[in-house]
Amino acid sequence: METKKTAKKTVSKTVAKKAGKTPAKKDAAKQLKDLFEDSLKDIYWAEKALVKALPKMHKNATDKKLKAAIEKHFNETKVHVKRLEECFASIGKKTQAKKCDAMQGLLDEGKSIMEETEPGAVRDAGIVTASQKVEHYEIATYGSLAAYAKVLKEKDCLNNLLATLSEEKKCDALLTKIADTAINSKAK
Numbered sequence: 001m002e003t004k005k006t007a008k009k010t011v012s013k014t015v016a017k018k019a020g021k022t023p024a025k026k027d028a029a030k031q032l033k034d035l036f037e038d039s040l041k042d043i044y045w046a047e048k049a050l051v052k053a054l055p056k057m058h059k060n061a062t063d064k065k066l067k068a069a070i071e072k073h074f075n076e077t078k079v080h081v082k083r084l085e086e087c088f089a090s091i092g093k094k095t096q097a098k099k100c101d102a103m104q105g106l107l108d109e110g111k112s113i114m115e116e117t118e119p120g121a122v123r124d125a126g127i128v129t130a131s132q133k134v135e136h137y138e139i140a141t142y143g144s145l146a147a148y149a150k151v152l153k154e155k156d157c158l159n160n161l162l163a164t165l166s167e168e169k170k171c172d173a174l175l176t177k178i179a180d181t182a183i184n185s186k187a188k
Helices: 004-019 032-060 064-090 101-115 121-151 155-186
Strands: none
Touching (some): 032 064, 032 121
16 A cells, blocks of 8 residues: 555656756846846736737726726836836846737737627626736736845836836735626626
8 A cells, every 4th residue: 555655756756757847948047137137028018918908908898997997007007117118227228028928818818708708797707807817917927026126136126016016916906896896796
């Protein structure tokens, strides 16, 4: 009879054999500074893509509070773009965007949710879900970038990243409140 300890070792060996190491690309980050700069490019693309996507979500939403939240976040997102541009300047790098596959996937999913729901409360509930997925991605990204900036002693950039992180968290909390107090009940 196999013990728990033996079973864990067997599972670990199996996972290790199947997983294999991923080879690094030629231009892969070698230092935290490289990863930080690459991640800034990624989120810069993501924020610019969100500036284009939010008006579509606003147009498809029907709940007044949801529409107001989307409009507010649209204006904040334009500020987020400017803050990222300030980050690039503060670290002495050219502002540059690199396609963010994660954000593209989230935006594609949001579009799909709108196409697969009738206008009204159900679509509004879907828009909240899609929006919160975006917010959670942004919260994770800005949290990591702020941690990198702190270690790299990039104070100006850190302050911008923390300001944006705070706004992303507030937006997420507002979306939860809107969904809990109105939209989800109407969508039953």
